[in-house]
Every structure is written in structure tokens, then in C-alpha cells.
Amino acid sequence: EADINNGLLKIWHTMRDCMYRGCHASGELPGGLQVKRRAFNLNKKLTNNNTYTNYEEWQTVIKQGGSGFQYILDWVSCFALAVNEENAAFGRVVTAPTNGAAGVIPAVLQYFITFCNGNTDEQIIQFLLTASEIGSIFKKGAAISAAMGGCQAEIGVSAAMAAGALTEV
Numbered sequence: 001e002a003d004i005n006n007g008l009l010k011i012w013h014t015m016r017d018c019m020y021r022g023c024h025a026s027g028e029l030p031g032g033l034q035v036k037r038r039a040f041n042l043n044k045k046l047t048n049n050n051t052y053t054n055y056e057e058w059q060t061v062i063k064q065g066g067s068g069f070q071y072i073l074d075w076v077s078c079f080a081l082a083v084n085e086e087n088a089a090f091g092r093v094v095t096a097p098t099n100g101a102a103g104v105i106p107a108v109l110q111y112f113i114t115f116c117n118g119n120t121d122e123q124i125i126q127f128l129l130t131a132s133e134i135g136s137i138f139k140k141g142a143a144i145s146a147a148m149g150g151c152q153a154e155i156g157v158s159a160a161m162a163a164g165a166l167t168e169v
Helices: 001-023 038-045 054-062 069-087 105-116 120-142 151-168
Strands: none
Touching: 001 038, 001 054, 001 105, 001 120, 038 120, 054 105, 054 151, 069 105, 105 120, 105 151, 120 151
């Protein structure tokens, strides 16, 4: 049990670090299509240019911004964009459950931690265990990849994983 819990927290820390990096990296994504990163500017706007030096301070700044629906929705979008942009930039790749849907699970878990006071190891572990089990059920009986089921398959599975995990914790 301890090994599983430590492994899950390591996965969360990887997702968290990827999200934080993605919110603080500007410029264009590699590949020649001149796609600009969007999470950086959204993060800058939402934090009101407040200064911080690490993840914990960043969380404090985010929480101080309020709890209005649009504000929270903007943050969830920013979190997801950051992960997807890091993946596209060949940073630390997160697949949860797939590359195309990589931002959903980290963004919803970050929402839970930031706006719902879900910042205990036990809550994070429960969230990830629940999401993983839901993903496992889909994997056994349905298509979870865009290659097999289209974009709706991967985003639908990740949304179900995140929603189930959020209601369980």
C-alpha cells in the first residue's frame, strides 16, 4: 500500500510540476506552425502580475483571486492548457489517459486542491485511485484513444475519470 501511495503522489507531483512549468513558459510551441503558448498569458492575467517563486506561493496567489465561477473556470482552462502545451513542447509528457486528453485529470485535481481544499495526500491518492479505476473500466470495454474512437473517446474518458474522482473525494 505504501508503494502504491508513494507512486500515486509521484504521479501527482509530475502532473503538478508540468502544470506549473506550462503556466510559466512563454513563446511558441515547437514544430514550425507558430502556435503561441496560451497558458503563460492567461496565468499572468489571472494572477494580476503578482509575484511568487514556487508552486505553494502560486497557489496562495490563485486563492486570493476569489471564488467566482468565471475565475475558477478560467483557472481550470489554464491548468489544462499548461499541461497540453508542455506535452506539445516535448517537456515532461503526461498521459492521463492519453496525450490528447492529458490536461483534464491534472486540471480537475488542481481545481480540487486549490478551490475545494483537497490538499491532503489522502485526498489526492483517493482522487487518482478513483480516476484510475474508471479509466481501467473503459480500457477493458471501450476505446480510449483518438486513433480508435476519435477525439470524443479520449476526452470523454478523461472527463468521466475526473468527474468520478471528484465526486468520490
